[in-house]
Amino acid sequence: DQQVKQNSPSLSVQEGRISILNCDYTNSMFDYFLWYKKYPAEGPTFLISISSIKDKNEDGRFTVFLNKSAKHLSLHIVPSQPGDSAVYFCAASGSGGSNYKLTFGKGTLLTVNP
Amino acid sequence: DTGVSQDPRHKITKRGQNVTFRCDPISEHNRLYWYRQTLGQGPEFLTYFQNEAQLEKSRLLSDRFSAERPKGSFSTLEIQRTEQGDSAMYLCASSLAGPGPSSPLHFGNGTRLTVT
Numbered sequence: 409d410q411q412v413k414q415n416s417p418s419l420s421v422q423e424g425r426i427s428i429l430n431c432d433y434t435n436s437m438f439d440y441f442l443w444y445k446k447y448p449a450e451g452p453t454f455l456i457s458i459s460s461i462k463d464k465n466e467d468g469r470f471t472v473f474l475n476k477s478a479k480h481l482s483l484h485i486v487p488s489q490p491g492d493s494a495v496y497f498c499a500a501s502g503s504g505g506s507n508y509k510l511t512f513g514k515g516t517l518l519t520v521n522p
Numbered sequence: 523d524t525g526v527s528q529d530p531r532h533k534i535t536k537r538g539q540n541v542t543f544r545c546d547p548i549s550e551h552n553r554l555y556w557y558r559q560t561l562g563q564g565p566e567f568l569t570y571f572q573n574e575a576q577l578e579k580s581r582l583l584s585d586r587f588s589a590e591r592p593k594g595s596f597s598t599l600e601i602q603r604t605e606q607g608d609s610a611m612y613l614c615a616s617s618l619a620g621p622g623p624s625s626p627l628h629f630g631n632g633t634r635l636t637v638t
Contacts, residue, residue: 412564442626451526451613451629452565497564508553508578510627512564 411435412500414513422521427485429516431498434479438500442510443472443483446495455496456483488520524548526630528614534636535604542600543633547616554597555627556589557613558582565613565629571597604637611635 413432421427429443439460444452458465458472458481465472471484485492495517499510527546535541547554552573557565568587569579573594583589586604591597601608611634615627 444629449631451528451615451631454626454628457626499564508555508570508572509567510557510565512566514562514564 409434410513411438412498412511412513414496414498414516416516417514418517418519420519420521421488423490424487427483427488427492427518427520429483429485429496429498429518431481431483431513432479433481433500435500435502435511436479437502438511440501441472441474441481442499442501443470444497444499444512445492446497446515452497485518488518490520490522493518493520526614526616526628528612528630528633530633531631532634532636534638537606537637538603540600540602541604541635542598543612543614543635545597545599545614545630547596547614548628551616551618551628552594553617553619554591555615555617556597556599557615557629559611559613559632560609568599601635604635606637609635609637 411434442457443455445455446452456467456470456472458474474481495515497515498513501510529544555570556568559565568583569589571591586602589599611632613632615629617627618625
């Protein structure tokens with residue numbers, strides 16, 4: 409039962425253009441969402457997060473949008489740079505007693521071409 | 523902030539042997555987590571500690587797995603009688619609390635286990 413789904417295994421964009429990575433979730437108890445970036449042979453690195461009380465959070469070139477009614481979130485990277493090439497994981501956690509555990513999607517490999 | 527440190531980075535072992543991994547969290551973090559990642563999958567939760575107390579274990583953590591966090595500092599993950607299906611990347615993470623808006627998980631670079 410995949411509670412967090414990243415349906416695109418890979419995405420390729422040109423340098424300078426926008427990258428949009430998508431994530432869907434099924435568990436309505438999730439109320440905190442994160443994006444992690446992972447380079448080969450390294451652990452995931454926290455990128456940006458959003459609480460369910462918001463619909464947008466921005467940090468520099470990275471913006472996360474949350475659509476609770478659709479149970480969908482997306483990560484926008486503008487402008488994309490070759491150094492952004494990595495696997496991006498969407499993750500979610502619940503509130504209260506289940507707030508300790510992150511549930512991850514399978515990841516999307518982003519390739520930014522110079 | 524020296525980050526989360528894991529040792530060893532790689533471990534190759536024969537089926538049936540025992541292995542132990544170590545994790546040193548960020549010093550002020552009181553929560554410590556173990557996750558496992560296999561090829562093509564995202565990290566999967568195994569267990570977590572608040573200080574020295576192990577508060578939750580996933581059903582992925584069979585009886586052959588044991589984790590400790592003595593004195594609420596570093597943690598060890600031991601796998602007894604390893605099986606080929608245990609081959610994976612074992613990730614450790616720490617956080618102040620949460621995870622929540624002010625306390626995301628910070629991951630180490632993992633220990634890659636290969637069971638032959």
